[in-house]
Amino acid sequence: MSSQKNIFRLLALASLAALIILPIFLPPFQRYILTEILIWGLFALGFDIIFGCTGLLNFGMSSFFGMGSYGFVLSIVKLGFGFWPALFIGILTVVVFSIVTGAVMTRFKSHYFIVFTIVMSMILFFLAMNLRKFTGGDEGYTILVPSLSLGITDISLAHPLNRYYVILFFSAMAFLFVQKIFRSPLGRAIIAIKENEERAKIIGYNTPLLKLISFTLSGTVSGLAGILYVILNSTTNAEVFFWILSGKAVMWTVVGGLGTLWGPFVGAGVLVFFEDILSSWLVKIYPILIGLILITVILLAPQGIVGYFQKIWTPGGNGK
Amino acid sequence: MKKREMEATLRTQDLTIHFGGLTAIKKVNFVLHPGEIKALIGPNGAGKTTFFNLICGNLKPTEGKIFFQSEEITGLSPYAICRKGISRTYQKTSLFPNLSVRENIRLGAHNGFGGKLHLFRRAETIPMARKKVEEIMELVGLQEKAEQQVLNLSYGDQRLLEIAIGLSTNPQLLLLDEPTAGLSIAESRIMTAKIKDLAKRSIQNVIIVEHDMEVVRELAMSICVLSNGEILTDGPAEEVKKNPKVQEIYWGIGEC
Amino acid sequence: MIELLISQAVNGFVWGWILALISIGLTLIYGQLGIINVAHGVLYTLGAVGAYYSFAWLGGWGWSLLLSPIFLAFVGFILYQTTIRFALGRDPIVTVIITYGILFILEQMTFLFYGGIPRTIPNPIDYGIPFMGSTYPLYRVFCAGFSFLAIAGLMIFLKKTRFGLWIRATKQDYETALNMGIPIRRVYLSTFCLGAAMAALGGVLAAPISSVNFNMGNNIIIDAFIVVIMAGFGSIPGTIVAALIIEIVIGVSASFFNPVLAKVIGLGVMLVALFFRPEGIFGED
Numbered sequence: 110m111s112s113q114k115n116i117f118r119l120l121a122l123a124s125l126a127a128l129i130i131l132p133i134f135l136p137p138f139q140r141y142i143l144t145e146i147l148i149w150g151l152f153a154l155g156f157d158i159i160f161g162c163t164g165l166l167n168f169g170m171s172s173f174f175g176m177g178s179y180g181f182v183l184s185i186v187k188l189g190f191g192f193w194p195a196l197f198i199g200i201l202t203v204v205v206f207s208i209v210t211g212a213v214m215t216r217f218k219s220h221y222f223i224v225f226t227i228v229m230s231m232i233l234f235f236l237a238m239n240l241r242k243f244t245g246g247d248e249g250y251t252i253l254v255p256s257l258s259l260g261i262t263d264i265s266l267a268h269p270l271n272r273y274y275v276i277l278f279f280s281a282m283a284f285l286f287v288q289k290i291f292r293s294p295l296g297r298a299i300i301a302i303k304e305n306e307e308r309a310k311i312i313g314y315n316t317p318l319l320k321l322i323s324f325t326l327s328g329t330v331s332g333l334a335g336i337l338y339v340i341l342n343s344t345t346n347a348e349v350f351f352w353i354l355s356g357k358a359v360m361w362t363v364v365g366g367l368g369t370l371w372g373p374f375v376g377a378g379v380l381v382f383f384e385d386i387l388s389s390w391l392v393k394i395y396p397i398l399i400g401l402i403l404i405t406v407i408l409l410a411p412q413g414i415v416g417y418f419q420k421i422w423t424p425g426g427n428g429k
Numbered sequence: 430m431k432k433r434e435m436e437a438t439l440r441t442q443d444l445t446i447h448f449g450g451l452t453a454i455k456k457v458n459f460v461l462h463p464g465e466i467k468a469l470i471g472p473n474g475a476g477k478t479t480f481f482n483l484i485c486g487n488l489k490p491t492e493g494k495i496f497f498q499s500e501e502i503t504g505l506s507p508y509a510i511c512r513k514g515i516s517r518t519y520q521k522t523s524l525f526p527n528l529s530v531r532e533n534i535r536l537g538a539h540n541g542f543g544g545k546l547h548l549f550r551r552a553e554t555i556p557m558a559r560k561k562v563e564e565i566m567e568l569v570g571l572q573e574k575a576e577q578q579v580l581n582l583s584y585g586d587q588r589l590l591e592i593a594i595g596l597s598t599n600p601q602l603l604l605l606d607e608p609t610a611g612l613s614i615a616e617s618r619i620m621t622a623k624i625k626d627l628a629k630r631s632i633q634n635v636i637i638v639e640h641d642m643e644v645v646r647e648l649a650m651s652i653c654v655l656s657n658g659e660i661l662t663d664g665p666a667e668e669v670k671k672n673p674k675v676q677e678i679y680w681g682i683g684e685c
Numbered sequence: 686m687i688e689l690l691i692s693q694a695v696n697g698f699v700w701g702w703i704l705a706l707i708s709i710g711l712t713l714i715y716g717q718l719g720i721i722n723v724a725h726g727v728l729y730t731l732g733a734v735g736a737y738y739s740f741a742w743l744g745g746w747g748w749s750l751l752l753s754p755i756f757l758a759f760v761g762f763i764l765y766q767t768t769i770r771f772a773l774g775r776d777p778i779v780t781v782i783i784t785y786g787i788l789f790i791l792e793q794m795t796f797l798f799y800g801g802i803p804r805t806i807p808n809p810i811d812y813g814i815p816f817m818g819s820t821y822p823l824y825r826v827f828c829a830g831f832s833f834l835a836i837a838g839l840m841i842f843l844k845k846t847r848f849g850l851w852i853r854a855t856k857q858d859y860e861t862a863l864n865m866g867i868p869i870r871r872v873y874l875s876t877f878c879l880g881a882a883m884a885a886l887g888g889v890l891a892a893p894i895s896s897v898n899f900n901m902g903n904n905i906i907i908d909a910f911i912v913v914i915m916a917g918f919g920s921i922p923g924t925i926v927a928a929l930i931i932e933i934v935i936g937v938s939a940s941f942f943n944p945v946l947a948k949v950i951g952l953g954v955m956l957v958a959l960f961f962r963p964e965g966i967f968g969e970d
């Protein structure tokens with residue numbers, strides 16, 4: 110029990126160390142993949158929060174990703190903002206969007222919540238494609254991301270290594286924040302909702318408010334990933350709203366391990382890695398291999414990769 | 430209003446609820462006095478669980494009012510009613526299946542003993558709740574299994590945990606919905622003894638829905654008989670048992 | 686203007702029947718096997734691809750009305766035996782991942798075989814019905830009619846035949862069906878193949894109207910899911926009504942606005958409808 114915790118803690122520290130040191134030695138393509146994994150892992154973390162930890166199946170995470178990226182990009186392109194103000198606006202956009210849509214959507218029962226999330230993201234997709242003057246349509250915007258000013262010095266985001274460390278910083282901070290929340294009474298209350306919403310209400314938890322908080326947190330995390338995506342690629346377009354991206358968040362999280370918070374990163378890591386590596390070697394058949402990997406992994410480990418290891422290291426089964 | 434009624438722990442006034450064409454609860458005027466353990470009995474479908482759902486805020490009455498310790502609680506949401514001091518258990522065990530026994534109790538204890546929804550403190554480290562969780566686990570006898578996942582508990586232990594969660598929010602009124610449902614005779618006796626014990630020690634006000642007349646005999650000071658959504662009779666246990674109408678409608682089912 | 690409105694509404698009506706075919710297949714699979722078939726769109730695509738090859742190799746689109754569903758039933762058989770039966774009884778979200786994997790595999794295989802270029806099939810019934818001053822393609826009317834007949838045939842099959850009874854019984858009460866000696870595995874297999882065949886039929890009918898593209902399923906699958914959820918899982922009449930509503934609304938909106946905006950309005954209307962009737966139209970939950 111506590112030895113499992115220690116093993117995990119050791120793994121976490123080792124991973125962090127590797128993430129900090131490794132990129133200096135990695136060739137550019139591999140470093141790019143690693144950066145991508147951080148971003149997609151964060152994006153999928155948003156899904157893990159709302160589904161893995163709260164029990165609400167949001168099949169429209171691309172809405173938040175798109176809102177975040179556009180909030181960031183538009184404040185640079187249209188308002189001429191610098192890095193920090195743009196980041197602030199980007200996050201604020203997602204937070205407001207999440208609160209407004211969440212207040213409506215969390216009232217619905219499961220099936221109808223799911224449909225709402227899908228429809229919302231598709232409405233945003235079609236709107237973004239249509240309002241070309243505002244969003245740039247499927248071409249979107251390619252921007253020069255302003256450098257990050259830290260008072261004494263400026264970090265230019267032109268160099269890929271700088272971009273990597275900035276992205277690592279934000280995603281790690283976000284992850285630690287989320288982890289801390291789910292160890293706190295607030296987070297535990299949210300998990301209780303997933304376990305038994307009826308009982309959670311009866312023992313005194315304001316479940317509608319808690320669901321809204323979780324929804325907002327989930328959206329903000331995925332929205333932040335959208336912003337980091339722009340930092341990495343200097344571009345965004347209307348296609349980020351398409352439902353296929355939402356599906357990927359589901360895929361990465363379930364394969365990695367629902368409700369584990371690490372799962373999204375592990376799942377994204379494994380699948381994005383395979384996709385990027387295989388797509389350059391076996392261009393013609395790599396989606397087939399990805400499909401086979403997906404099916405095999407989920408049949409062997411339906412609780413996900415992280416879930417699988419959690420299970421075999423604690424034979425008695427352990428509550429969270 | 431009589432002085433005695435003003436002091437009632439729980440009082441309903443013409444409580445009524447319609448479900449479409451069906452009237453499940455019909456102008457019920459229920460009273461629970463301070464320190465009373467009252468059994469709520471009646472044939473299946475009489476409305477006992479509906480009554481509990483109304484008290485706890487799961488259902489909103491169509492007509493009528495509910496008063497708890499002289500304060501009106503009609504129409505409040507379930508979590509607000511819990512904070513006022515009412516708690517319930519379920520006939521069909523309703524736990525947090527993937528969490529540990531300790532966590533199941535801690536969740537309620539956190540609310541019952543003044544915890545706020547801290548964002549950054551580790552949940553387990555809040556001292557007040559921690560102590561109470563230990564106490565409650567000992568009270569029901571589950572302290573050995575504190576870290577076990579609830580899924581893996583035996584049915585009897587799950588029923589005990591059911592009560593423990595009911596206690597966890599530090600209630601002044603506890604509604605028990607068939608606590609011995611599905612238990613063997615031996616387990617039933619243990620459960621009844623435990624309930625008697627905690628009714629004496631911590632919670633003085635209990636309403637218990639039961640079909641098992643042994644348990645009713647053991648615990649109930651007064652009995653309220655519900656039939657077709659209306660109160661047939663309500664009074665001290667001995668009197669109610671002798672009531673011929675009750676014997677006719679209901680007593681044929683249990684033993685006397 | 687009125688003519689445009691009405692012809693758009695009729696177009697929507699036609700598409701609604703095609704969408705109903707696909708959605709019914711989806712709801713059959715979920716209702717019976719508990720599997721959320723994300724790959725359903727690819728089955729639709731394969732039906733349309735079958736229609737193309739029927740036209741290109743066999744000289745007539747019409748053969749595919751029979752051949753595509755049979756082919757997809759066979760594909761369904763293979764999928765069931767190799768993968769789907771291991772997905773039974775699992776958490777719904779797990780079935781999503783499994784069918785996701787199937788989607789990747791089948792879509793890429795389609796791409797490799799059929800190629801990435803969209804191709805069109807000429808109108809099989811090159812005749813126009815006189816309608817409000819101009820003509821309306823008879824083929825589209827045929828689509829709606831054929832789809833109606835297929836669905837009616839399905840409902841008759843379910844209600845009046847012994848196997849249909851088995852399908853309904855298994856769905857209603859697995860335990861009892863098992864105890865009554867109903868061959869559950871055959872029922873599951875058949876239901877899955879039936880669902881696949883219906884998606885294929887939708888693809889065949891759609892092929893001459895839209896173009897045949899290896900990923901044409903990606904757009905229709907979302908609509909199908911929305912229809913299924915809006916209709917309340919498991920209700921065939923409800924599915925038809927929902928499909929008709931959404932397509933007619935989109936069609937009518939397209940006469941005022943551009944097609945993209947029309948889609949937005951269609952989705953918006955559904956959101957509103959769900960808001961007022963969250964149980965779905967003939968919902969069973």
